[in-house]
Amino acid sequence: MTPADGIAATLSGSEPPWIRNFRDASHEGRRLFSEILGTFLLVLVAVGAGVAGAVGGVPISRTAAVTAPALMVMVVILFMGKVGGAHLNPVVSVAFALRKEFPWRRVPGYVISQVVGGVLACLFLWAVLGRPGDFGATVPAPSVGDVQAMLIEAALTMGLVSTILGTASSAQNVGALSALAVGGYIALAGLWASPVSGASMNPVRSFAPDLVRGDLGHIWVYLAGPLAGTLVAVGFAIILRGRGGDAAATIAAQGDSSA
Numbered sequence: 001m002t003p004a005d006g007i008a009a010t011l012s013g014s015e016p017p018w019i020r021n022f023r024d025a026s027h028e029g030r031r032l033f034s035e036i037l038g039t040f041l042l043v044l045v046a047v048g049a050g051v052a053g054a055v056g057g058v059p060i061s062r063t064a065a066v067t068a069p070a071l072m073v074m075v076v077i078l079f080m081g082k083v084g085g086a087h088l089n090p091v092v093s094v095a096f097a098l099r100k101e102f103p104w105r106r107v108p109g110y111v112i113s114q115v116v117g118g119v120l121a122c123l124f125l126w127a128v129l130g131r132p133g134d135f136g137a138t139v140p141a142p143s144v145g146d147v148q149a150m151l152i153e154a155a156l157t158m159g160l161v162s163t164i165l166g167t168a169s170s171a172q173n174v175g176a177l178s179a180l181a182v183g184g185y186i187a188l189a190g191l192w193a194s195p196v197s198g199a200s201m202n203p204v205r206s207f208a209p210d211l212v213r214g215d216l217g218h219i220w221v222y223l224a225g226p227l228a229g230t231l232v233a234v235g236f237a238i239i240l241r242g243r244g245g246d247a248a249a250t251i252a253a254q255g256d257s258s259a
Helices: 003-012 017-023 025-056 062-084 090-098 104-129 146-168 177-197 203-213 219-241 247-254
Strands: none
Touching (some): 025 062, 025 104, 025 203, 062 177, 090 104, 090 146, 104 203, 146 177, 146 219, 146 247
């Protein structure tokens, strides 16, 4: 639905319940809390996999380490996606806004909530298990330069955002199955690329452990790479499906707790 469609629907009294719900500022706290909680759970698993392996003395396999956060993203989308879209990642919020399917004025609140959720997860792990090893941080492999890692992160994020935008659109909307597609892509990307860059694809997932362990030396890789990949994915979406404003994607991005 385009902005003009929304105005026309409002004037005609036929505005869908989910639009009225999303415009209701009294529900904003609920949506922001869902981003805090969802990102907390994602970072808890993503960072916690490495921390638990180090503390327990039994290193977690790479397959398990990349599959666990993928499954968590899938679960969060399924149990909480209707509340506020379950973005869990700043670049997802930016991508939907660039596609005119999420209001720019709400992007800062979502991003801050995601950062809060990620940092709280790392503080929880630190308080309970300490800060062993690299504390589950994503860092380039010793033989890989920062620019190489950034380009890998850009390519991975392009695929992730393309998957999210594509499965949310009217042309390819698959409902709850989009959670499987997104979770599957995250696992797939991690299985082949995690030895190179950590396969973060999420600035908060990388920033939170770096902040808590006090080492931001590589953080630019995990900010620039995902942002560049997002811009490319949005460009590809324009080629594939037009300039955005898709009704189904707007519902997916903003949530539909009225349903």
